[in-house]
Amino acid sequence: MEKLHLSNSTKSNLNSPDAPDEPEIQTKDNPVSPKKLLLSKWTAVTPQHKEKHFLVTAVVNPEIPGAPITEIDLEAAMMGRTQRMLWRELKDASKWKRGWV
Numbered sequence: 001m002e003k004l005h006l007s008n009s010t011k012s013n014l015n016s017p018d019a020p021d022e023p024e025i026q027t028k029d030n031p032v033s034p035k036k037l038l039l040s041k042w043t044a045v046t047p048q049h050k051e052k053h054f055l056v057t058a059v060v061n062p063e064i065p066g067a068p069i070t071e072i073d074l075e076a077a078m079m080g081r082t083q084r085m086l087w088r089e090l091k092d093a094s095k096w097k098r099g100w101v
Contacts, residue, residue, distance in 0.1 A: 029091040030098055034059060034069040037087055042074070043097045053077040053100045060084065 042054045058073035072087045077100075090096045 029093045030096060032087065032091050032098075034087055037072055037090075040098070041100045042090060043099065043101045045093075045095050045097060049079070049081075051076040051079055051081065057082065059087070 037056045038059050040056045042056070044052050044054065054074045054076055056072050057075045059069055060071040060073065062068065062070065070086055070088075071084055072090075073082050073084055075082045
């Protein structure tokens with residue numbers, strides 16, 4: 001069983017009912033924080049439509065002020081196609097690798 005280590009400030013954010021940002025939690029998956037996603041680079045483990053390398057071009061702000069960030073815009077580096085997706089999907093190491101590999 002894997003243990004998670006959280007600092008005291010992170011623990012207080014978890015207990016705060018109005019904490020707008022979610023803390024970065026490291027697991028066996030990719031460690032991802034919504035604050036650091038903008039302009040980050042990602043590689044698809046299984047490329048589709050000849051799209052392998054991607055760039056986060058926008059972090060979509062929620063409609064309700066103070067609500068946590070849930071979506072990002074991800075742009076394919078070669079084709080320029082943009083797709084909107086949940087940022088948590090990038091945590092799945094079986095689908096995404098951080099950086100351009």
